[in-house]
Amino acid sequence: MVPHLVTALEGPINELEQRILESMSAIERWFRLEWMEHTPAFYASVDVRNAGFKLAPMDTHLFPSQWNQLSADMLPLAVQAGMAAIEKICPEAKNLLLVPENDTSDPLYLANLAQLARIFNMAGLNVRLGSISNDVKAPTTLALPDGGTMALEPLIRSPHRLLLPDFDPCTILLNNDLSAGIPGILEELHEQYLLPPVHAGWPIRRKTHHAKAYEELAKRFAKMLGMDHWLITPAHAVTADVDLTTGNGLDALQAQVDAVLTKTRRKYKEYGIHEKPFALVKADNGSPGMGVLSLRDAKELSSAPAEALRGLATTKSGQTLTQFMVQEGVATRERIDAAPAEPVVYTMDRYVVGGFYRTHDACGPEDHLNTTGARCVPLAFEQSVQLPQPGMQPGVNAPNRFYMYGVVARLAMLASSYELEATDPEMEISD
Amino acid sequence: MVPHLVTALEGPINELEQRILESMSAIERWFRLEWMEHTPAFYASVDVRNAGFKLAPMDTHLFPSQWNQLSADMLPLAVQAGMAAIEKICPEAKNLLLVPENDTSDPLYLANLAQLARIFNMAGLNVRLGSISNDVKAPTTLALPDGGTMALEPLIRSPHRLLLPDFDPCTILLNNDLSAGIPGILEELHEQYLLPPVHAGWPIRRKTHHAKAYEELAKRFAKMLGMDHWLITPAHAVTADVDLTTGNGLDALQAQVDAVLTKTRRKYKEYGIHEKPFALVKADNGSPGMGVLSLRDAKELSSAPAEALRGLATTKSGQTLTQFMVQEGVATRERIDAAPAEPVVYTMDRYVVGGFYRTHDACGPEDHLNTTGARCVPLAFEQSVQLPQPGMQPGVNAPNRFYMYGVVARLAMLASSYELEATDPEMEISD
Numbered sequence: 001m002v003p004h005l006v007t008a009l010e011g012p013i014n015e016l017e018q019r020i021l022e023s024m025s026a027i028e029r030w031f032r033l034e035w036m037e038h039t040p041a042f043y044a045s046v047d048v049r050n051a052g053f054k055l056a057p058m059d060t061h062l063f064p065s066q067w068n069q070l071s072a073d074m075l076p077l078a079v080q081a082g083m084a085a086i087e088k089i090c091p092e093a094k095n096l097l098l099v100p101e102n103d104t105s106d107p108l109y110l111a112n113l114a115q116l117a118r119i120f121n122m123a124g125l126n127v128r129l130g131s132i133s134n135d136v137k138a139p140t141t142l143a144l145p146d147g148g149t150m151a152l153e154p155l156i157r158s159p160h161r162l163l164l165p166d167f168d169p170c171t172i173l174l175n176n177d178l179s180a181g182i183p184g185i186l187e188e189l190h191e192q193y194l195l196p197p198v199h200a201g202w203p204i205r206r207k208t209h210h211a212k213a214y215e216e217l218a219k220r221f222a223k224m225l226g227m228d229h230w231l232i233t234p235a236h237a238v239t240a241d242v243d244l245t246t247g248n249g250l251d252a253l254q255a256q257v258d259a260v261l262t263k264t265r266r267k268y269k270e271y272g273i274h275e276k277p278f279a280l281v282k283a284d285n286g287s288p289g290m291g292v293l294s295l296r297d298a299k300e301l302s303s304a305p306a307e308a309l310r311g312l313a314t315t316k317s318g319q320t321l322t323q324f325m326v327q328e329g330v331a332t333r334e335r336i337d338a339a340p341a342e343p344v345v346y347t348m349d350r351y352v353v354g355g356f357y358r359t360h361d362a363c364g365p366e367d368h369l370n371t372t373g374a375r376c377v378p379l380a381f382e383q384s385v386q387l388p389q390p391g392m393q394p395g396v397n398a399p400n401r402f403y404m405y406g407v408v409a410r411l412a413m414l415a416s417s418y419e420l421e422a423t424d425p426e427m428e429i430s431d
Numbered sequence: 432m433v434p435h436l437v438t439a440l441e442g443p444i445n446e447l448e449q450r451i452l453e454s455m456s457a458i459e460r461w462f463r464l465e466w467m468e469h470t471p472a473f474y475a476s477v478d479v480r481n482a483g484f485k486l487a488p489m490d491t492h493l494f495p496s497q498w499n500q501l502s503a504d505m506l507p508l509a510v511q512a513g514m515a516a517i518e519k520i521c522p523e524a525k526n527l528l529l530v531p532e533n534d535t536s537d538p539l540y541l542a543n544l545a546q547l548a549r550i551f552n553m554a555g556l557n558v559r560l561g562s563i564s565n566d567v568k569a570p571t572t573l574a575l576p577d578g579g580t581m582a583l584e585p586l587i588r589s590p591h592r593l594l595l596p597d598f599d600p601c602t603i604l605l606n607n608d609l610s611a612g613i614p615g616i617l618e619e620l621h622e623q624y625l626l627p628p629v630h631a632g633w634p635i636r637r638k639t640h641h642a643k644a645y646e647e648l649a650k651r652f653a654k655m656l657g658m659d660h661w662l663i664t665p666a667h668a669v670t671a672d673v674d675l676t677t678g679n680g681l682d683a684l685q686a687q688v689d690a691v692l693t694k695t696r697r698k699y700k701e702y703g704i705h706e707k708p709f710a711l712v713k714a715d716n717g718s719p720g721m722g723v724l725s726l727r728d729a730k731e732l733s734s735a736p737a738e739a740l741r742g743l744a745t746t747k748s749g750q751t752l753t754q755f756m757v758q759e760g761v762a763t764r765e766r767i768d769a770a771p772a773e774p775v776v777y778t779m780d781r782y783v784v785g786g787f788y789r790t791h792d793a794c795g796p797e798d799h800l801n802t803t804g805a806r807c808v809p810l811a812f813e814q815s816v817q818l819p820q821p822g823m824q825p826g827v828n829a830p831n832r833f834y835m836y837g838v839v840a841r842l843a844m845l846a847s848s849y850e851l852e853a854t855d856p857e858m859e860i861s862d
Contacts, residue, residue, distance in 0.1 A: 028555020029525055032514070036522050073504060080511050080782055083463070091467050094460055124459020351511055 038417040046409035049330040057412035063177040068111035069376040074354030081348035082123040090170040096125040097169035102133035130155040179287040208238040214415035234328040244309040258298040278329035283321040292368040340365040345409030352406040469848040477840035480761040488843035494608040499542035500807040505785030512779035513554040521601040527556040528600035533564035561586040610718040639669040645846035666759040675740040689729040709760035714752040723799040771796040776840030783837040
């Protein structure tokens with residue numbers, strides 16, 4: 001189920017969208033069967049791009065922030081989904097420990113934390129914030145943009161548990177992607193549920209593991225719908241041991257860019273798409289704030305400014321990354337006012353609970369929008385009295401054009417389930 | 432979790448409401464623990480009365496209609512809850528068979544059916560309508576008020592299953608309270624899930640079983656909150672073998688009315704309530720459409736018009752009922768315009784998914800409102816940007832005054848779970 005949100009889309013429904021809308025019952029059942037075998041990522045946000053002829057998840061965030069950017073109407077959906085999630089993990093839970101990013105200086109990030117706390121508070125949990133940052137040595141008061149406050153406390157580690165004073169949580173929710181490294185305090189917590197697990201953090205996670213899991217799922221999904229999986233999948237490749245500062249290994253990366261562009265060009269030809277393909281280069285374990293290179297030709301890589309290459313490879317904490325994902329670029333056809341926009345879809349447990357458009361006035365439709373200057377435009381519920389019901393009242397209701405975004409986002413979230421199962425270090429040990 | 436809906440309530444929050452709002456985390460956890468042991472009624476609607484000093488569920492409908500009266504915004508909540516319910520019952524389900532009331536002549540009832548079909552369709556099921564009425568011998572087209580149509584088909588019974596042509600459902604959802612009797616076609620369906628179960632239908636169900644289960648739950652719940660359970664419980668009593676046409680057994684009924692009034696008077700005195708108690712008489716297994724007597728004195732029973740007594744005891748199909756529940760009357764303090772109004776709260780699986788106000792221009796605040804001429808006023812979502820978060824931002828947000836209704840309604844729904852467990856004929860056999 002995907003709530004009916006107002007999209008910026010105009011114009012007729014194309015073949016791809018029509019196929020997805022018509023197959024709703026089959027799609028929902030397909031997901032239901034998948035959830036019998038796999039555990040959903042606790043929460044996620046998925047950046048989706050809609051090129052018209054093609055729809056694709058470009059980034060799947062397993063420590064989603066910006067919950068404050070969802071419209072207030074969405075809150076009950078998130079709370080309901082949060083209840084469902086908690087109930088499965090730890091039904092007797094009283095307390096939830098929320099671990100924020102180490103840097104809590106951004107008021108918008110604080111608004112995100114307040115919204116997460118609100119969701120789980122309404123789901124029946126006492127929520128407190130515990131920091132893994134070494135800088136938080138005593139309880140601190142965080143001033144929220146709306147005038148309220150929240151307390152941020154240093155964590156206490158007992159031999160087997162993470163605690164706060166008078167607060168022994170059964171579940172610890174990470175809203176910290178661990179890009180600064182995995183602190184020892186989070187290790188060996190066998191008595192508490194740490195969600196998402198540590199191996200979902202960037203020190204261990206790889207974008208290309210996710211892309212691979214997504215591609216395999218998309219193949220199965222597309223087969224069910226009788227369509228080409230490329231229509232919902234960006235091609236990808238991986239290159240290791242690239243030192244962008246010295247240029248060592250750049251040729252291998254260039255070869256992969258070329259391969260992705262060639263593959264895309266072939267597909268464009270097959271579908272009669274008269275556009276010029278482009279490819280993105282992202283650090284395979286780079287966090288969202290890091291640079292992304294967009295290339296129309298592999299050769300552009302060798303002439304790229306040193307600063308751009310540094311941004312691509314250097315983490316916030318100054319570490320240099322050497323493994324890169326090449327990803328087929330997908331332009332966005334959606335616009336908010338004149339600016340290009342991409343839907344960002346939020347999931348909790350197995351449910352789509354809302355979304356917003358990310359838009360950027362200084363960007364073009366092929367640009368990466370998740371950069372400084374991006375704005376969020378919350379998606380409102382469609383206010384039409386009735387919602388679409390395939391097969392029952394054709395033509396009477398406006399179709400839910402947000403539905404396809406919810407489908408692709410859930411596919412990406414499900415791919416994360418597969419990805420985290422495959423990369424679970426405890427599973428590997430037991431093999 | 433209870434969505435934040437706009438209530439008609441004005442004025443300050445009284446002690447009872449305050450206690451419930453403050454205890455949200457504990458209440459939500461209490462419910463979560465209950466659901467570990469008990470299965471929620473598949474769906475329900477609960478008529479709630481708020482007298483200010485007291486809050487009480489007056490009727491719990493286990494075959495709720497009027498789903499069309501919920502605002503469109505609520506639909507995603509119902510769909511999400513429906514997905515959760517189906518997933519637990521029959522995760523591989525493709526098809527849902529919906530069994531409507533035998534009488535499908537009311538366009539508003541058809542709109543209810545269309546809305547139920549829409550909810551489960553969006554939850555990923557093919558929904559078809561199969562009738563248990565003997566009058567439906569061939570497929571019939573039902574014209575919906577919005578111009579659409581739905582097909583109503585006669586059921587096919589195989590030795591162990593209920594079917595429609597090319598349609599073998601795993602779950603059968605009854606939206607028929609079986610007041611016309613339990614048809615043989617619904618018996619011995621051990622291969623399919625029939626929900627709610629047959630013993631939730633009026634031929635077997637008794638309001639006083641429900642009231643007893645509710646009272647015991649309310650005692651436990653009130654103990655947790657440190658309050659008197661009477662504040663959320665209408666007193667009740669039962670009298671069997673009353674023939675209202677001849678007057679046989681009327682004295683016993685009168686004695687029970689007197690007992691309930693006396694108990695209520697004592698409580699009013701204890702709480703300093705300067706109002707005159709009243710009591711309701713309802714057939715113990717009477718369906719919602721039947722008459723209800725409201726009495727301020729037990730003697731009024733002997734002087735009640737013959738027509739009113741007949742309305743109290745006679746079912747739509749002409750059967751005469753002889754067992755009655757006496758229920759403490761609870762006035763409603765809420766108003767829509769000038770008319771008295773009572774919230775009707777809808778649940779699906781364990782979730783509150785919406786509600787509306789039932790109001791009646793020709794009624795007073797003590798009258799039973801569920802009669803001819805009642806109107807439904809959908810409850811909208813509160814549009815305030817932020818929702819209440821106890822303990823975190825006191826005073827900043829408007830409290831969710833719908834919350835207490837959601838709590839009492841879920842208590843009543845949970846009481847139905849206990850009630851249906853206690854009255855399950857298969858459980859009795861295994862004892």
